[in-house]
Amino acid sequence: MAQFTFGPVELYLVGLEGDRPSAGVLEALGNLLDTEVVRLLDFMIITKDTDGEVTVTEIEYESEDYGFGGADMAAVGIAGDDDIEQLAELVPPGSSAALVVLELTWAKKLSERFAASGAEVLSVERIPAPVVNGLVDAVSSMNEN
Incomplete structure (x- = not known):
């Protein structure tokens, strides 16, 4: 059977209230990690001050301060500088987000x-949950009329 070191990876940019993840954010992530459906590879905080200056904090180095207490991150640095720069553009001045x-x-x-069967994944498309839910709601309301 084909053996991969890593599977597909997703980057989530999550807007925060303040400069740290709330207990609810940490709990949601922790619950998902406990099920082993996903594995945490990297986690950072992107903060943009009111002048637009960006600061990136790798949680690996300050995990206790951010409520992660020793979380094992399997591939710190996998989000490259280009990824971070592009995603930082989405963070409004004076706020923070978790990557x-x-x-x-x-x-x-x-x-x-x-891969073991000889097949090859040619493409994967992800439709964001808000889009799917909006579409389903629109179709449902059309069917009700």
């Missing part, structure tokens, strides 16, 4: 099985 890099472990297993 969470997650490996989709379920998709790694699926990819390994596809």
Whole structure:
């Protein structure tokens, strides 16, 4: 069977209230990690001051300060400078966001099985949850009329 070191990776930029993830954000992430559906590869805080100056804090080095207490991050630095720069543009001045890099472990297993069967994943498209839900709501309301 084909063996991959990593599966597909997703980068989530999550706007924060303040400059740290709330307990709810940490709990949601922790619950998902506990199920082993995803694996945390990297986590950083991107802060943009009111003048537009960006500061990036790698949580690996300050995990206790940010409520992660020793979380194991499997590939710190996988989000490159270009990724960070591009995503930092989405952070409004005077606010912060968490950049969470997650490996989709379920998709790694699926990819390994596809590869072992001789198949090749040619493309994967992700539709964001708000878009899917908006579309389903629109279709449902049309069907009600």
